[in-house]
Amino acid sequence: MAGAPLPPPAGGTGWKGLTIPLLIPAWAVVGIFMLLPVLLMVVYSFLTKEFRGGVVWDFTLAAYDQFFLNRGLFGDEPPVIEWTYISIFWRSIWQAALATLACLLVGFPTAWFIATRPAAQRTVWLFLITIPYWVNLLIRTVSLKFLIRENGPLNDSLMSLGLITDPLPLVNTNLAVQLGLFYSYLPFMVLPVYAAVERYNFALSEAAADLYAGRWTILREIVLPVVRPGIVAGCILVFVPSLGAFLAPDLLGGAKTYMIGSLIDEQFRGSQGNWPFGAAVSVVLMTMVLLVLLWQARAAARGARG
């Protein structure tokens, strides 16, 4: 080491003086496209509804009151907990969790399969996985409905094979919604899990086998913990959009499969809408998603510490 510290560079600051101007684009993007809309949503959730859509600038807790409390048909009874919306939330969480599990059960082996192909083949497999996603989600969901409807190709072929005698009533069921969610978000599971498995050092599996571990033990004790970050990322990428999804439940489901996404969507449609209520539901949904992400961040930090 030289004895004296270096003198500050002469004549100025070079890039240093430009720090703030250079940060402006990033701030602008975050501010305009993220903070501002979220702020707008939060503010609207505290406003009063206008009858043909839109809002009146009177601050009120009415939207949250409507979400959580039941004051009777005429609003004059003592408040009890309103279960309608909470149960829609609960059903949505349940549906999203099931979809995530289904994506994981199919996505992990798929990702493993791709990651263990020769390098040249992997690109082809990944490409094949992503091809359907070049088509708009709405069109894909509607197509799925055509495939599974009573006189659609699925039922037709099952009947011509003699496996069933009457068409399966698939449309407007939980199963159809599950299928829709699964189909919509499967790549979001496959891709991060693939990235983790591809980096996995297979010598670890050999080392575990060498130390008397069987196949399932190796999977449970070595592979899954090591690729866990990829699995967690995949689960979040499937769970979060599934929770707020409205195309699959709307098009494939029925009244019994009503999910948060449809509830929100409805509040912003024409004169039936209730903008503050839609905003309030969105705020509750966003809070829940943030809690999930926070939990994941803490789990990841714990994982990094060991």
Add this chain to the structure above:
Amino acid sequence: MSTAIDISSVVKRYGTATALHGVSMEIRDNEFFTLLGPSGCGKTTLLRCIAGFEDVTGGEIRLFGRNIAALEPNQRPVNTVFQQYALFPHMSVIDNVAFGLKMKGVALAERRAVAGRMLEMVHLSDFADRMPAQLSGGQQQRVALARALAPAPKVLLLDEPLSALDLKLRQAMRVELKTLQEQTGITFVFVTHDQEEALTMSDRIAVMSQGRVQQIGTARDIYESPHNRFVADFIGETNLIEVDVTAVSGGMADVVLPGGHRLRCPAETTATGRHHLSIRPERLSLTGTGELTGTVERVVYLGTDLQLLARLADGTPFTVRLQNSARTQVPEAGATVGLHLEEGAARLLAD
């Protein structure tokens, strides 16, 4: 001494490529046995066949008399130290070391005690609760060693375990590995491409090339009595000189050196005709008139030694090593020198 591993006519093919062409060897119990050869010679493949990571295409491997072909890697009483260590990144050092015992169903208290002793043995007791990523390369290497030794295997397989370490550490680890092998009495099968490593540690060495065993013997055997050109050339430095063999009998050959001098020397071949003679550079000395005559091209100063690069009249390059002492007379470049072959310096090689 009993046989630990009996390898007979093992063949390994990958599609059309053949990695092992009928390899046979016997590794004795309590032996430090080294598989030595350049990369691609099949040494790691053979080690992986013993560990069970590869199935043999043909032939048989017996471990203490038992054919192990049908056993999965987790059923074989051998443990491996991997080249890049393959430590489990999500487990602490002590959990890594105790993993094999855990899989064998050893109770927690006992496996922690054994793992603790293993860490003591490799001087890492203070690092038991660290994660592998927090250790240096040399420390990770020791953890890998402790992890493989903890279940007390009958045979320890080591796949170039020192290749990722720097020179000083490598030299220190050589001594430690040898000591450890003697202490534990476990059979070590050590794979390396580094001939110095092989010579300093091994009881016996199998030199391999292109999927075949070229020679098996002690360090002294393979250095002083190389069987063929590959072994002579791969182990240490040697001069290979093409000679005419006029007669071979009883392991001795009569050869005609370039320049016409006749010589009788030990032979690894029984055929007459053109063959190669191996002469180690340090077994040659300078005289006025010797068995060979050459022209000095260059003298290289190596500190303890001087290396003389010379050429015979027919153009064959030649190296002589001279000890750097006050009495050594160093010829100038361009000088003509006579070379004397010390007793037993020359050996006729098989091809």
